[in-house]
Amino acid sequence: MAVENRHTFTVNTVSDIYQLPEGCIANILSLTSPRDTCRLSVVATIFRSASESDAVWDRFLPPDYPRPDSIGCFGSKKELYFYLCHHPLLIDGGTKSFSLEKRSGKKCYMLAARSLAIVWADTPRYWRWISLPESRFSEVAELLDVCWFDISGKINTSMLSPDTNYAAYFVYTTKSRTYGFDHQSAEGAVGISGHERKTQTVFLDPEAARRHMYQIVPRREGFFNQIADILRREANPPPLENEAQARYPQQRSDGWIEVELGEFFVKRGQDVELEMTLTEVKGGNWKSGLVVEGIEIRPKEG
Structure with missing residues (x-):
């Protein structure tokens, strides 16, 4: 009898949910997440209708999000939300971009190359500034030839979503003739400015990273080529860092390459x-x- 009562209570409770006003259900959905709201929208007609409410998606939009110039063209807050997920907005004079993470509505930023501190970036012999149609920014930085490779960027944590674990990704591509990164890893780090930060091994050459990841050694024929390989390995020994902590480049959906530099948890306030x-x-x-x-x-x- 006790089992029957529990079963009856469950059925009645679920039935009662469908009797709630649409506005009440919309308020409940706004307390979940964009991903959960989209999932619940297929449960029943009342959920689907409530999930389209501006009250729900206005709750998912950060209170300080940049407004697009064409904001009046959006038919609903849901449409605006997904636009910001898929179309990064240029801000701060085109030196940064803003977007939303689709599943959670958390804020995302990209610092353009022009807003980064790149050693020797204004010396034409070492770097040059070019335009590429596939970039969201008007300018990107092309590395011509440097011995000292040093890039850094800064952002205030107040701009980011609180209680969120963030990671920073170096976004780049490679030219047909790339050298200097094939046998030498770089160091990436993320942390509070002015404080000591933990570094990690970062590989930038995609082909070299693939060989390192799977321990692929190119085969060379002939005695002199074998000697050359030995000398090359002695001149460029493998990194001493923990192999499991190394970060490798990944292809992005927008055609660029990215590699993680590190992560940081942003606390509320x-x-x-x-x-x-x-x-x-x-x-x-x-x-x-x-x-x-x-x-x-x-x-x-x-």
């Missing part, structure tokens, strides 16, 4: 300057062939 760095200054070898779009800061999955 925190107001500090977050600094992200990428350096390769120990190898002593010259480097060329990268095109830098910027550094993206977004919530880390998982």
